[in-house]
Amino acid sequence: MNTMEAMLASLPDQYRWAADLTSPSLRAATGALVCGMGGSGIAGDVAGDVAAGAPVFVRKGYGIPGWAERLRPLVVAVSYSGNTEETLSGVEAADRAGLAIAAVSSGGALSRLARDHGWPLVEVPGGLQPRAAFGYLTGAVMRILESAGLVGETGLVEAATVTDELLGADLDGPGRRLADDLAEGLAGRITLIVASGSAAAAAYRWKTQINENAKSPAFTTTIPETDHNEIVGWSTLGSAIRRTVGVVALRDTHEPPRVAARFEPTLGRLSEGASLVGEVWAQGEHPLARIASLCVIGDMVSLRLARNAAVDPVPVEAIEVLKRELGET
Amino acid sequence: MNTMEAMLASLPDQYRWAADLTSPSLRAATGALVCGMGGSGIAGDVAGDVAAGAPVFVRKGYGIPGWAERLRPLVVAVSYSGNTEETLSGVEAADRAGLAIAAVSSGGALSRLARDHGWPLVEVPGGLQPRAAFGYLTGAVMRILESAGLVGETGLVEAATVTDELLGADLDGPGRRLADDLAEGLAGRITLIVASGSAAAAAYRWKTQINENAKSPAFTTTIPETDHNEIVGWSTLGSAIRRTVGVVALRDTHEPPRVAARFEPTLGRLSEGASLVGEVWAQGEHPLARIASLCVIGDMVSLRLARNAAVDPVPVEAIEVLKRELGET
Numbered sequence: 001m002n003t004m005e006a007m008l009a010s011l012p013d014q015y016r017w018a019a020d021l022t023s024p025s026l027r028a029a030t031g032a033l034v035c036g037m038g039g040s041g042i043a044g045d046v047a048g049d050v051a052a053g054a055p056v057f058v059r060k061g062y063g064i065p066g067w068a069e070r071l072r073p074l075v076v077a078v079s080y081s082g083n084t085e086e087t088l089s090g091v092e093a094a095d096r097a098g099l100a101i102a103a104v105s106s107g108g109a110l111s112r113l114a115r116d117h118g119w120p121l122v123e124v125p126g127g128l129q130p131r132a133a134f135g136y137l138t139g140a141v142m143r144i145l146e147s148a149g150l151v152g153e154t155g156l157v158e159a160a161t162v163t164d165e166l167l168g169a170d171l172d173g174p175g176r177r178l179a180d181d182l183a184e185g186l187a188g189r190i191t192l193i194v195a196s197g198s199a200a201a202a203a204y205r206w207k208t209q210i211n212e213n214a215k216s217p218a219f220t221t222t223i224p225e226t227d228h229n230e231i232v233g234w235s236t237l238g239s240a241i242r243r244t245v246g247v248v249a250l251r252d253t254h255e256p257p258r259v260a261a262r263f264e265p266t267l268g269r270l271s272e273g274a275s276l277v278g279e280v281w282a283q284g285e286h287p288l289a290r291i292a293s294l295c296v297i298g299d300m301v302s303l304r305l306a307r308n309a310a311v312d313p314v315p316v317e318a319i320e321v322l323k324r325e326l327g328e329t
Numbered sequence: 330m331n332t333m334e335a336m337l338a339s340l341p342d343q344y345r346w347a348a349d350l351t352s353p354s355l356r357a358a359t360g361a362l363v364c365g366m367g368g369s370g371i372a373g374d375v376a377g378d379v380a381a382g383a384p385v386f387v388r389k390g391y392g393i394p395g396w397a398e399r400l401r402p403l404v405v406a407v408s409y410s411g412n413t414e415e416t417l418s419g420v421e422a423a424d425r426a427g428l429a430i431a432a433v434s435s436g437g438a439l440s441r442l443a444r445d446h447g448w449p450l451v452e453v454p455g456g457l458q459p460r461a462a463f464g465y466l467t468g469a470v471m472r473i474l475e476s477a478g479l480v481g482e483t484g485l486v487e488a489a490t491v492t493d494e495l496l497g498a499d500l501d502g503p504g505r506r507l508a509d510d511l512a513e514g515l516a517g518r519i520t521l522i523v524a525s526g527s528a529a530a531a532a533y534r535w536k537t538q539i540n541e542n543a544k545s546p547a548f549t550t551t552i553p554e555t556d557h558n559e560i561v562g563w564s565t566l567g568s569a570i571r572r573t574v575g576v577v578a579l580r581d582t583h584e585p586p587r588v589a590a591r592f593e594p595t596l597g598r599l600s601e602g603a604s605l606v607g608e609v610w611a612q613g614e615h616p617l618a619r620i621a622s623l624c625v626i627g628d629m630v631s632l633r634l635a636r637n638a639a640v641d642p643v644p645v646e647a648i649e650v651l652k653r654e655l656g657e658t
Contacts, residue, residue: 038557228367
């Protein structure tokens, strides 16, 4: 196992770690705004998809949206390093607006700010790539939303179980063969991930993992919106493009019937211009478990893509160089 | 001018039509949920970006989000045909939940429902492709949000002016040369549109217009999130991919300095794997005018792409076939 594969093997224990946390002490909230970027912000996307019944929105950028001052959500700031400048600017704006704040971080400025201000803080174990701390970050956000009365049962224990089963011992579980097959079909291609709304966060996680681990392009599209524009976009360009793009569908066992009915004809239209590579079905019952089961296959696909292309999944030099150019710490 | 070009030439008058509407009669709302798909839903994306200070969210799918029952937004149902099944299902759910509803349509079931229930209805002129009614639909949504106290000055008159200037007489204005140059660079390629958050709706409009008018693939990415994953995705695949993807940046004159500073290094990273084709700067002052100025260039690019590829921009057969397969009316 390389470094990133070893981090992936720890994912079930990350969910369990979060399930075993002492509940953060929080007042009841009417909604939440998760501020976070990249591998930290994805925790907000997942929590938002799981919460569904509660207003959980995600801010990926500087500051906070103007409406936050009206709706007064609990602001959950998530930055693995604790030093993400966009997230810190959101925290500053939230504090200025007098909003309740909770923080998730492994250290850095965000942890210091939380301690100084007495904000609830879930400090996650450090030393990982932010995207490899997915279970810690998602779990911490879920526990915060649970304490604020915005989600009921978190689903973290089931997420650990399904992830464990798919990974298997030494990453040789039933998810492995599926991931290897998909990676073979996606090699050297742009990946297009098709999902329904309930799996949109999982699709985005696939995209970012393929970007960062395999250093390859990937995009997402969401059914039913796909059927109103995307499917027309594949009928003109010729076989050169077809060879370039590989389509993977993420299927949720709980798709509403009218959504489920759209997959086959949608994939049929897309296949006129792109190559269908495969389908992945969610496992488990709780929404978090289902999302986690889709995400872990994407993790494995991205690492297999990297291995097949002899790419080290760990370094993300472009991100580091850009941060230096922008004078970020 | 072909049919779609003639429809595009009517865009400034569409904004003026909306500016001249009698104000719809609506109670003050604390927020809005715009339900709409494709060329209708985009009106909600634009309105959401313009409103900024008010909570205006968009639903692209069946039903309404669970949180709508808690936050009780004004539901603005937008369906050009009036028969979009996802939007009608959202209206049904909103009605069942006792939410206030306003409708935008050119007829069909949505207009009938609005009349039967006495919901405020803005009926827009019919007979166009939904995506060619962008000015009517966006304008109608803006006027509804204005009446509900969620936006101040709508910016529709300035949107008409900047669009008029860029289009020029017989679509031969200053936007034409820019659009022609961009279309030349994007020919036969997958388009990747890079924008900051304030231009995200414009970027999505570009994507869907290129999909539907030019029948070509297009995707979007939003700065600063781009810098946390997307930029790594272009460093491994070789020159075959580079030739396949063309990047266009949409620039807003009102980008915050830290966002503006990211464009050059971000485009630099992307150019390692994709071809930079060009940059488009927003015109005008009001947020709606700036978004409209970016959108109209995208409209022209999509039509020029279609013309250059000898593709008729009007028919979107894949969408119609799929609707028939699903048994929609």
